[in-house]
Amino acid sequence: MPEQETTETTESTTEETVETPPEGDKPEGEQTTESTEEKPTEESVPADVLRKKLTDANAEAANYRTKLRETEAKLSSAKTVEEFEAATTELRGQIDALERTILLNNVAAKYELPPVLAKRLSGATEEELEADAKELQKLVAPEQPQSLSGGLDPEEDADEFDPVKAAQAARRSRRY
DSSP states (O other): OHHHHHHHHHHHHHHHHHHSOOGGGOOSSOOOHHHHHHHHHHHTSOHHHHHHHHHHHHHHHHHHHHHHHHHHHHHHHOOSHHHHHHHHHHHHHHHHHHHHHHHHHHHHHHTTOOHHHHTTOOOSSHHHHHHHHHHHHHHHSOOOOSOOOOSOOTTTOOSOOOHHHHHHHHHHHHOO
16 A cells, blocks of 8 residues: 555656656747746836837947948958057957946946936945945935825814805805
Protein backbone atom coordinates (compact mmCIF):
# COMPACT_ATOMS: atom_id res chain seq x y z
CA MET A 1 0.00 0.00 0.00
CA PRO A 2 2.66 2.58 0.82
CA GLU A 3 4.23 1.90 -2.57
CA GLN A 4 0.98 2.76 -4.33
CA GLU A 5 0.75 6.08 -2.55
CA THR A 6 4.22 7.13 -3.64
CA THR A 7 3.58 6.18 -7.25
CA GLU A 8 0.35 8.16 -7.30
CA THR A 9 2.15 11.15 -5.87
CA THR A 10 4.91 11.00 -8.46
CA GLU A 11 2.40 10.56 -11.27
CA SER A 12 0.41 13.61 -10.18
CA THR A 13 3.54 15.78 -9.95
CA THR A 14 4.72 14.71 -13.40
CA GLU A 15 1.30 15.49 -14.84
CA GLU A 16 1.47 18.96 -13.32
CA THR A 17 4.87 19.64 -14.79
CA VAL A 18 3.77 18.43 -18.23
CA GLU A 19 0.62 20.56 -18.20
CA THR A 20 2.38 23.70 -16.97
CA PRO A 21 5.25 24.69 -19.28
CA PRO A 22 8.01 26.92 -17.92
CA GLU A 23 7.59 30.65 -18.45
CA GLY A 24 10.26 30.83 -21.14
CA ASP A 25 8.72 27.99 -23.24
CA LYS A 26 5.22 29.45 -23.72
CA PRO A 27 3.96 29.53 -27.30
CA GLU A 28 3.76 32.95 -28.89
CA GLY A 29 0.01 32.83 -29.50
CA GLU A 30 -0.79 31.94 -25.89
CA GLN A 31 -1.61 34.88 -23.65
CA THR A 32 -0.84 34.92 -19.97
CA THR A 33 -2.51 36.79 -17.17
CA GLU A 34 0.46 39.16 -17.05
CA SER A 35 -0.05 40.26 -20.65
CA THR A 36 -3.77 40.84 -20.10
CA GLU A 37 -2.98 42.99 -17.07
CA GLU A 38 -0.58 45.12 -19.09
CA LYS A 39 -2.98 45.59 -21.98
CA PRO A 40 -5.54 47.81 -20.19
CA THR A 41 -2.81 50.19 -19.06
CA GLU A 42 -1.68 50.61 -22.66
CA GLU A 43 -5.22 51.33 -23.79
CA SER A 44 -5.71 53.93 -21.08
CA VAL A 45 -3.17 56.25 -22.74
CA PRO A 46 -4.90 58.62 -25.19
CA ALA A 47 -4.11 58.13 -28.86
CA ASP A 48 -2.96 61.72 -29.39
CA VAL A 49 -0.34 61.33 -26.64
CA LEU A 50 0.96 58.15 -28.27
CA ARG A 51 1.06 59.84 -31.69
CA LYS A 52 3.07 62.73 -30.27
CA LYS A 53 5.54 60.36 -28.64
CA LEU A 54 5.90 58.42 -31.87
CA THR A 55 6.41 61.61 -33.87
CA ASP A 56 9.03 62.82 -31.39
CA ALA A 57 10.84 59.48 -31.49
CA ASN A 58 10.81 59.45 -35.30
CA ALA A 59 12.19 63.00 -35.41
CA GLU A 60 14.94 62.09 -32.95
CA ALA A 61 15.83 58.99 -34.99
CA ALA A 62 15.98 61.08 -38.17
CA ASN A 63 18.29 63.54 -36.41
CA TYR A 64 20.60 60.69 -35.38
CA ARG A 65 20.63 59.28 -38.92
CA THR A 66 21.61 62.70 -40.27
CA LYS A 67 24.42 62.98 -37.72
CA LEU A 68 25.59 59.48 -38.63
CA ARG A 69 25.80 60.37 -42.33
CA GLU A 70 27.72 63.58 -41.55
CA THR A 71 30.13 61.65 -39.34
CA GLU A 72 30.65 58.96 -41.96
CA ALA A 73 31.41 61.67 -44.53
CA LYS A 74 33.95 63.31 -42.22
CA LEU A 75 35.70 60.03 -41.46
CA SER A 76 35.75 58.91 -45.08
CA SER A 77 37.20 62.25 -46.22
CA ALA A 78 39.96 62.12 -43.59
CA LYS A 79 43.21 61.38 -45.40
CA THR A 80 45.76 62.02 -42.70
CA VAL A 81 46.07 60.83 -39.15
CA GLU A 82 45.53 64.38 -37.86
CA GLU A 83 42.23 64.75 -39.72
CA PHE A 84 41.10 61.38 -38.41
CA GLU A 85 42.07 62.29 -34.84
CA ALA A 86 40.24 65.64 -35.12
CA ALA A 87 37.08 63.88 -36.32
CA THR A 88 37.23 61.26 -33.58
CA THR A 89 37.86 63.93 -30.93
CA GLU A 90 34.80 65.83 -32.11
CA LEU A 91 32.75 62.64 -31.95
CA ARG A 92 33.98 61.85 -28.46
CA GLY A 93 32.91 65.31 -27.36
CA GLN A 94 29.43 64.77 -28.79
CA ILE A 95 29.19 61.35 -27.15
CA ASP A 96 30.23 62.79 -23.79
CA ALA A 97 27.65 65.56 -24.10
CA LEU A 98 24.89 63.06 -24.94
CA GLU A 99 25.88 60.75 -22.07
CA ARG A 100 25.81 63.71 -19.68
CA THR A 101 22.35 64.71 -20.92
CA ILE A 102 21.07 61.16 -20.44
CA LEU A 103 22.54 61.02 -16.93
CA LEU A 104 20.98 64.37 -16.01
CA ASN A 105 17.58 63.30 -17.34
CA ASN A 106 17.74 59.98 -15.49
CA VAL A 107 18.63 61.64 -12.18
CA ALA A 108 15.96 64.31 -12.69
CA ALA A 109 13.33 61.67 -13.45
CA LYS A 110 14.38 59.65 -10.40
CA TYR A 111 13.80 62.65 -8.12
CA GLU A 112 10.78 63.92 -10.09
CA LEU A 113 12.36 67.19 -11.14
CA PRO A 114 11.03 69.08 -14.17
CA PRO A 115 13.17 68.90 -17.33
CA VAL A 116 14.06 72.58 -16.97
CA LEU A 117 15.81 71.86 -13.67
CA ALA A 118 17.53 68.76 -15.06
CA LYS A 119 19.83 71.03 -17.05
CA ARG A 120 20.77 72.93 -13.88
CA LEU A 121 22.00 69.94 -11.91
CA SER A 122 25.68 70.22 -11.02
CA GLY A 123 28.20 67.52 -10.34
CA ALA A 124 30.62 65.31 -12.19
CA THR A 125 29.53 61.92 -10.89
CA GLU A 126 26.11 60.36 -10.50
CA GLU A 127 26.37 60.57 -6.71
CA GLU A 128 27.05 64.32 -6.84
CA LEU A 129 24.15 64.81 -9.24
CA GLU A 130 21.82 62.84 -6.96
CA ALA A 131 22.87 64.93 -3.95
CA ASP A 132 22.14 68.12 -5.92
CA ALA A 133 18.82 66.68 -7.11
CA LYS A 134 17.80 65.94 -3.52
CA GLU A 135 18.46 69.57 -2.59
CA LEU A 136 16.48 70.86 -5.57
CA GLN A 137 13.65 68.45 -4.83
CA LYS A 138 13.21 70.05 -1.41
CA LEU A 139 12.75 73.44 -3.09
CA VAL A 140 10.44 72.22 -5.83
CA ALA A 141 8.20 69.86 -3.88
CA PRO A 142 4.77 71.34 -3.24
CA GLU A 143 3.92 72.00 0.36
CA GLN A 144 1.17 69.95 1.93
CA PRO A 145 -1.89 71.94 2.93
CA GLN A 146 -2.48 72.39 6.64
CA SER A 147 -5.93 70.88 6.49
CA LEU A 148 -7.45 68.69 3.85
CA SER A 149 -11.01 69.53 4.89
CA GLY A 150 -12.83 71.56 2.31
CA GLY A 151 -15.46 74.24 2.58
CA LEU A 152 -16.25 76.51 5.46
CA ASP A 153 -15.16 75.86 8.99
CA PRO A 154 -18.23 75.49 11.25
CA GLU A 155 -16.21 76.78 14.21
CA GLU A 156 -15.66 80.19 12.58
CA ASP A 157 -19.32 81.27 12.49
CA ALA A 158 -20.74 80.88 15.99
CA ASP A 159 -24.09 82.53 15.06
CA GLU A 160 -26.95 80.13 14.51
CA PHE A 161 -28.48 80.31 11.06
CA ASP A 162 -32.26 80.54 11.02
CA PRO A 163 -33.63 79.86 7.54
CA VAL A 164 -37.07 81.35 8.35
CA LYS A 165 -35.52 84.67 9.38
CA ALA A 166 -33.29 84.63 6.31
CA ALA A 167 -36.29 84.07 4.03
CA GLN A 168 -38.26 86.89 5.71
CA ALA A 169 -35.28 89.26 5.36
CA ALA A 170 -34.98 88.36 1.69
CA ARG A 171 -38.69 89.06 1.09
CA ARG A 172 -38.47 92.44 2.85
CA SER A 173 -35.50 93.46 0.76
CA ARG A 174 -37.30 92.56 -2.48
CA ARG A 175 -40.27 94.85 -1.82
CA TYR A 176 -40.27 98.05 -3.75
